[in-house]
Amino acid sequence: MASEPMAPGPMLDVDQARQRILGAAHPVGVEAVELADALGRVPATRAYVAQTDVPPFANSSMDGFAVRTADLPGPLPISGEAAAGGGPATVLAPGTAVRIMTGAPLPAGADAVVPVEETEEADGAVTISGAVELGANVRGAGHDTRAGETVCLPGVLGPAAIAILASLGLATFEVRRRPRVVILATGDELVSPGQPLQPGQIYDANSFGLSAAVQEAGAEPIRLPRAADDEAALQELVVRGAGAGDLLVVSGGVSVGRRDYLRPVLERIGRLSFWRIAVQPGKPLAFGDVGGTPVIGLPGNPVSALVTFELFVRPLIRAMLGRSGDGRGHQQALLTEPMDKDPDRQAYLRVVLSRQGEDWRARPAGGQASSQLRSLAAANGLLTIPRGLARAAAGERYDAIILDPTSVEVGG
Known part of the structure; x- marks a missing residue:
């Protein structure tokens, strides 16, 4: 049964919203x-x-000679050869040596292998000077x-x-099984990359960026055709998407504009749990379900979509896989420059992280507007600034989510 329209209500904290979303996780098969x-x-x-x-049998870890340690030191006639994959182990007669290759089965009767570089060979005999430790250069059965x-x-x-x-x-x-995540981008203004732009149109970045994020999280993306800004068309695609996967992710159409239809669609055909979070970027974020399939509506701006995916969708995918957390490293990092933020929301600012010894530093990766995608591509971390602060102060330490540990510069 469809739910009653939801009043705006207060914005949920990030942790509250994440807890509700994770409560909908069902492990995949x-x-x-x-x-x-x-x-x-x-x-x-x-x-x-x-x-x-x-290994299933004792074998040599060196090219050399299989011997009985009791026969050493001294010259020993070479009585045979053992090679890797050469069939059943040979038998070592007392007072002789068997030439042996790395990985070959240890001949019956042998209790050590002498590396070839520690021997002298001449006239069909090998000379080994000095004693050899019992079991030297032998990998026993079940060694690993x-x-x-x-x-x-x-x-x-x-x-x-x-x-x-x-x-x-x-x-x-x-x-x-990889969770099947259906991706639905909305908006009359969107055009597929590679097509000519008409006035008022932009390229669809969300379908491709979110598909990549789904794959990085360990799931299988399924991209639906884009939805026009039409309520009936959106409803049809939402029903189709909810029936095609384990999770439906919609980008755009979640705010309060006259052509934002995801909320009323969810309220009519499914259930809407919440639609506002105190997070920057990404305050409008809808969560509910259709026919038992979780539906998350992300903001339309690509930066907001990708950051909120990181905060909410990625942990949900991991929970479906039976894993916990976000799978990212976290460090306290010192901010080198002040950065402004909305005091009413917890901010996740795009930063470049570096490290000198155990000291982590963060500097702005560029502009922080939700429309500035290049700074997210340049960032290797998100700096978490608590709700209630109007700016992140230089010289203060904040929790950093490490997005790409391979790009963290390490100084002396």
């Missing part, structure tokens, strides 16, 4: 993927019980992982974790 496609995926379980030893041992995986599968799964003999692995 599980699917098996080939290891070649597992990079960046979230494992369905972070604890896997190994079914085999890794033993059968029955629990292997703890990271929250996201990276190259090393995928290599571990492959070493355990797994061709596929169960991961969380």
